[in-house]
Amino acid sequence: MPREITAYSNPLIKWARDLRDKRHRREARQFLAEGLRILTEARETGRLPSLLFFAKPSAHHPLVQELVRAVEAAGGEAIETTPDILSKLSGKDNPQAVVGVFDEFTSTLAGLDRSSSGIWLVAERLRDPGNLGTILRTGDAVGAGGLILVGECVDPFSVEAVRASMGALFTIPIVRTEWQPFLNWLREGPGQLVGLSLDTDFDYRGARYAAPTFLLTGNEAQGMPSDYAAACDLLVKIPMLGKADSLNAAVATAVMAYEVLAQQGGTTRKA
């Protein structure tokens, strides 16, 4: 049976609320995800929160009841609380029906099966959590094998990144690594490293993307370092006709990824 907490001063509420803070999240190695859609998607991929907060008015929703049963069956705890407290946990005025506390999880390079997909996304020093989440969401949509984060990237478990991923955080593998280990791993097997660059005239539609293609997107403000660009098998540019000289990083990644997907026949993911 779920226990009930209605006081914002409750230490467990405060502890969960603090997971919005990066330092606290890093120590706890846990993170917050919110919303029935995302938590149900997580459950379908086999991930359940160790703590599940749900609002009393939502207690009779079938999906909430399923989540509560699943969390309790797995040894986690379900806690009934108020919409107001849920709102404070999620930091949004219109609180979601549920907020979950999940254990962090990432994959390792060694754990990736590069034959599992024709498209892999690689981002280096990505700074914006919304961009990271959006890239995950795009990765899910194109059937990417995973997202490889190189160097000092924003935390994929931040509330903003989880929210922007719309659940894709749970559906595609995420690896956090550095440039040299990534490059070493990449060169141990087949794979074309394609860098998005402003310093080339080679149009992205003119290239051929064999499977597996690793799409490298650089830092939002600076792009990628020149030695990273030099290590790419191919540098391509997305044409820009306007006054500005760049696209949003998540947009550029998506435009590229859909070109690769189209060339690879639209169905790169193994069943």
Added chain:
Amino acid sequence: MPREITAYSNPLIKWARDLRDKRHRREARQFLAEGLRILTEARETGRLPSLLFFAKPSAHHPLVQELVRAVEAAGGEAIETTPDILSKLSGKDNPQAVVGVFDEFTSTLAGLDRSSSGIWLVAERLRDPGNLGTILRTGDAVGAGGLILVGECVDPFSVEAVRASMGALFTIPIVRTEWQPFLNWLREGPGQLVGLSLDTDFDYRGARYAAPTFLLTGNEAQGMPSDYAAACDLLVKIPMLGKADSLNAAVATAVMAYEVLAQQGGTTRKA
């Protein structure tokens, strides 16, 4: 000569700071834009702030000096202030060198020249300011003729939208209108209305996009109403192979817009 304000309690600072608030912005019909890059881009398109705040440490930057001269020559006021006050104006910890207060401006349907571009972006009930700004940025990159906002959309002059647009707010026409006036205007001349939809199996790469193509993107959560979809000349779908059933609205718009651009030869904008 710029005057100097160093007190946060100064009424002008407070007034400008309040432009971050929607209601105050609507009354004043003015908005904030920040950063040397964006303000310089605005100047190049002929738009100058009526008020320009710059931080004392940046006073000797040539681009800041050019902006100050241009603003004063145009009858506006330049105000030297502290990095701390600039930070409070912009709401960011790392303040930009400059923050400007601009008069709002929008275009009207009647003022658009549909022969000026092969691509037009149309968004209905767009809710997220980051998405709106990112769509503007993409619009600039593909040489779109303009962005037409249909129905109750988020304010394109919000600080978040202006920031995400990276200056594209100043480079492409924005029209705010309702569905029926838009449709009436559209049907007065040539133009194909293409709707992004999940309720079709027609792959976006299989369609032909004649100039001018009007790309319609629906609300982030609900998509577009069925009667809007019925009014489209064509509904297309971007394939999604993953567990989720949707893309970020700005991402979907960009993937579509770049397909249209590629089909139209990559150079749709008149010189």
